[in-house]
Amino acid sequence: LRLQTDLRRALEHDELSLHYQAQVDTCTGALTGIEALLRWEHPTLGAISPATFVPVAEESGLIVPIGRWVIGEACRQFAAWRQEGFDGVCIAVNLSVRQTRDEQLPAFIDAVLDTHAMPPGCLELEITESVLMEQTDLAIALLTRLRARGLRLAIDDFGTGYSSMAYLQRLPIDTLKIDMAFVREIPGDGEAITTAILAMAHQLGLGVVAEGVETQAQHDFLREAGCEQIQGYRIARPLPPEAFLLRWGARA
Numbered sequence: 001l002r003l004q005t006d007l008r009r010a011l012e013h014d015e016l017s018l019h020y021q022a023q024v025d026t027c028t029g030a031l032t033g034i035e036a037l038l039r040w041e042h043p044t045l046g047a048i049s050p051a052t053f054v055p056v057a058e059e060s061g062l063i064v065p066i067g068r069w070v071i072g073e074a075c076r077q078f079a080a081w082r083q084e085g086f087d088g089v090c091i092a093v094n095l096s097v098r099q100t101r102d103e104q105l106p107a108f109i110d111a112v113l114d115t116h117a118m119p120p121g122c123l124e125l126e127i128t129e130s131v132l133m134e135q136t137d138l139a140i141a142l143l144t145r146l147r148a149r150g151l152r153l154a155i156d157d158f159g160t161g162y163s164s165m166a167y168l169q170r171l172p173i174d175t176l177k178i179d180m181a182f183v184r185e186i187p188g189d190g191e192a193i194t195t196a197i198l199a200m201a202h203q204l205g206l207g208v209v210a211e212g213v214e215t216q217a218q219h220d221f222l223r224e225a226g227c228e229q230i231q232g233y234r235i236a237r238p239l240p241p242e243a244f245l246l247r248w249g250a251r252a
């Protein structure tokens, strides 16, 4: 309850911020995408992980205004970076299940894209596989509406849920993000499932990003397996905007 009250104030008091993590071409190392990740600096408790406060925000419904702030701020930052050589790159934000029940979300996103003169194809929404499994036809209809506007959709943490095949058919998805649980087991038991996900994704015409890549061996395996994009500490940690620009901007 304490967190819930504090979170309500966090939005108004500028305690929330975004860090940005690079997604790169597995072969060339070139930047291909940027994932925005929410951070909360609590005035007395210090940094609180989204793994802790996002569930609280979901329960209270606060995730709707917070999620909107994330979309607005990520797009504002991305637009400000446009002169920095990030052409062909898109910005990804995480969407919580509650936000897929927000009927006003498409109108909100339209307004944000309009404000920043941003093509819809530059914004990717990440939805976790487990979230999708709870989804109703209504949420699927909402995601379909967003995709029809030209936004990109990614399935986050892919491979840990159960109903993969069924919803891959139902949803207009662009990208699968292989869960880091599998990447962690490369070399080893993670190899077979990674290869299988890549084969299926490519058969379906989907792009693939492997998450949580931490070692050279994982990077090498994924390149040989034909995984076109990777993300993880091996490449870069999520960084505050200034540090991200220094590392990845045209003048870097």
Ligand code: G
Pocket: 036, 037, 038, 039, 049, 050, 051, 054, 067, 070, 093, 094, 095, 096, 238
């Ligand atoms: O960045 P980090 O590993 O601390 O994130 C922990 C979890 O919080 C991850 O599951 C991530 O997807 C989630 N998360 C990070 N930022 C956001 C956000 O803006 N919205 C939602 N819904 N989840 C987020």
Ligand code: G
Pocket: 021, 037, 094, 156, 157, 180, 211, 212, 213, 214, 231, 232, 233, 234, 238
């Ligand atoms: O659920 P989602 O995939 O959005 O969560 C991303 C989370 O994973 C972020 O909190 C980010 O900080 C974390 N992360 C990103 N790269 C790595 C990595 O290489 N290793 C580990 N352990 N965590 C990572």
Ligand code: MN
Pocket: 035, 094, 126, 156
């Ligand atoms: Mn994500």
Ligand code: NA
Pocket: 156, 157, 158, 177, 179, 180, 211
């Ligand atoms: Na993930």
